[in-house]
Amino acid sequence: MGHAKLPRKSTNIDMTAMCDVAFLLLTFFMLATKFKPEEPVVVKTPSSISSIMLPDNDVMLLTVDTKGRIFFAIDNKLKRKALIEDINAAKGLNLNQAEMNSFAIGASIGVPLNQLKSYLSAPPEQQKNIDMSAPGVPTDTIATSEANELGAWITSGRMTNPKLRVCIKADGDASYPNVSKIVKTLEGLKVFKFNLITNLKAIPPGTAAYAEAKH
Amino acid sequence: MAEMDTSSGGGHKGGSGVKKPKKLSTRIDLTPMVDLGFLLITFFMFTTTLAKPKTMEINMPYKDPNMKDEEKNKIKNSVALTILLSKSHRVYYYEGIGEDPTKPPEVKVTYFSQKNGIRDEIISKKKMVDGMKASGQLTAKDQMTVLIKPDSTSTYSDLVNILDEMNINDVKVYAIIDISQVDRDFIKATEVANGGN
Numbered sequence: 001m002g003h004a005k006l007p008r009k010s011t012n013i014d015m016t017a018m019c020d021v022a023f024l025l026l027t028f029f030m031l032a033t034k035f036k037p038e039e040p041v042v043v044k045t046p047s048s049i050s051s052i053m054l055p056d057n058d059v060m061l062l063t064v065d066t067k068g069r070i071f072f073a074i075d076n077k078l079k080r081k082a083l084i085e086d087i088n089a090a091k092g093l094n095l096n097q098a099e100m101n102s103f104a105i106g107a108s109i110g111v112p113l114n115q116l117k118s119y120l121s122a123p124p125e126q127q128k129n130i131d132m133s134a135p136g137v138p139t140d141t142i143a144t145s146e147a148n149e150l151g152a153w154i155t156s157g158r159m160t161n162p163k164l165r166v167c168i169k170a171d172g173d174a175s176y177p178n179v180s181k182i183v184k185t186l187e188g189l190k191v192f193k194f195n196l197i198t199n200l201k202a203i204p205p206g207t208a209a210y211a212e213a214k215h
Numbered sequence: 216m217a218e219m220d221t222s223s224g225g226g227h228k229g230g231s232g233v234k235k236p237k238k239l240s241t242r243i244d245l246t247p248m249v250d251l252g253f254l255l256i257t258f259f260m261f262t263t264t265l266a267k268p269k270t271m272e273i274n275m276p277y278k279d280p281n282m283k284d285e286e287k288n289k290i291k292n293s294v295a296l297t298i299l300l301s302k303s304h305r306v307y308y309y310e311g312i313g314e315d316p317t318k319p320p321e322v323k324v325t326y327f328s329q330k331n332g333i334r335d336e337i338i339s340k341k342k343m344v345d346g347m348k349a350s351g352q353l354t355a356k357d358q359m360t361v362l363i364k365p366d367s368t369s370t371y372s373d374l375v376n377i378l379d380e381m382n383i384n385d386v387k388v389y390a391i392i393d394i395s396q397v398d399r400d401f402i403k404a405t406e407v408a409n410g411g412n
Binding site: 015016049051054177186199208 | 246248262270272273300334367368369393
C-alpha cells in the first residue's frame with residue numbers, strides 16, 4: 001500500500017433498467033394513442049383561433065370534401081349497430097346481419113340508401129374504392145323531405161345516441177351552398193348547436209381576442 | 216438478468232481430456248435499443264397531442280317556421296354591419312342592413328388580409344358603436360351586429376374565416392343569413408364599378 005491506486009472502473013452502465021422504462025413508456029403511449037379514424041376522403045380544414053377540443057366520444061361527424069360530397073359517421077361500434085338496425089327498419093333496406101356488421105365496423109357512409117346494400121356487402125378494400133367515386137349522402141335544404149337522406153341519418157343517429165354532438169368537418173374549398181344544406185338540415189331537425197372542426201391558428205396580436213387571452 | 220449461460224457445448228475440437236467451455240460474455244450493449252425506444256416514445260407523444268382536432272362551436276338562432284315577421288326583433292341600422300362573402304375570397308361590406316332600396320348603401324370590397332382587411336373594418340365599426348353608446352345616441356343594450364351573408368360562390372373557408380373574425384374581434388351578436396337578390400345586385404354593381412371580373 002504505497003500509494004493508493006484508484007481502481008479503474010468500467011464505464012459501462014447496465015442499460016437494462018433504462019431499456020425497461022423506455023419500453024414501458026412506449027407501450028403506454030402506443031396503447032393510449034387513439035388512431036385517427038379512417039377517413040373516406042382527404043379534407044383540409046380551415047383554421048380558426050378556437051381552441052375547444054373535439055370530444056372523444058359521442059361525435060357525429062359529417063365530412064364534406066371539396067366537391068361537396070357528404071360522408072356520415074358516428075363513433076362507438078354498438079351505437080353504429082343500433083343505428084343501422086334503426087335505418088334498416090325505417091327505410092326497409094333488407095340488410096342482412098353480415099351487412100349490418102360491416103356497417104358497425106366500417107368507417108363513414110357516403111352512398112345513397114339505395115346503394116347501401118351493395119356497398120356494405122362489398123369487402124373493405126372495395127368499399128374504399130367505392131368511396132372514391134361515391135356521390136355522398138344526398139341532402140336537401142328541407143330536413144324532413146324524403147330525398148334528404150342525411151336528415152334521416154341524423155335523426156336515427158340522434159335517436160340511438162341522444163348525446164351525439166354534431167361536428168361538421170368540411171374542406172376549406174367546399175362551396176358554401178353545400179355546407180349550407182347541412183346547416184339547413186340541422187336547423188330543420190332542431191339542432192341549433194354544432195361544431196365546426198378547424199385547425200388551430202395563432203391569435204393575431206392587437207385584437208380583442210388577443211387581449212382576452214393575455215389575461 | 217441480462218445474462219444467460221450460452222456456453223457452447225462444442226468446446227475445443229482438438230483439445231484433449233476435459234472440455235473447457237469458454238465463457239463468453241453475453242452482455243449486449245443496450246444503448247441503441249434504448250435510443251430507439253425513446254425515439255418512438257417521442258414520436259407517439261407528439262402525434263397524440265398534436266393530432267387532436269380543434270372545433271369551433273356555433274349556435275344558430277332558434278328558428279321556428281311559424282314565427283311571424285312582427286315577432287322577429289329588428290336590428291337598428293346604426294349598429295349593423297353587413298358582410299357579403301363572394302367569389303375568390305372577396306368580402307363586400309356596407310354599413311347598416313341595406314333594406315332601403317331608395318338609398319343604396321355604399322358597398323366596399325376587401326379581403327381577409329392581415330392589414331386593411333375586413334378586420335380593421337369590424338374594429339372601426341365597433342369603435343363607432345361604442346362612441347354612439349357613450350354619446351347617448353344608442354342605449355347600453357344596443358350591440359354591434361354583424362350580418363353575414365355568404366353568396367353561393369363563396370367557400371366554406373370564407374365562412375370559417377369570417378366567424379373567426381367575430382371571435383377575434385369579440386363581436387357578440389352576429390348572424391348568418393341567406394343572401395338576397397338585392398345583395399347580389401350590390402356585389403355585381405360594385406364589381407362593375409371596380410372594373411369588371
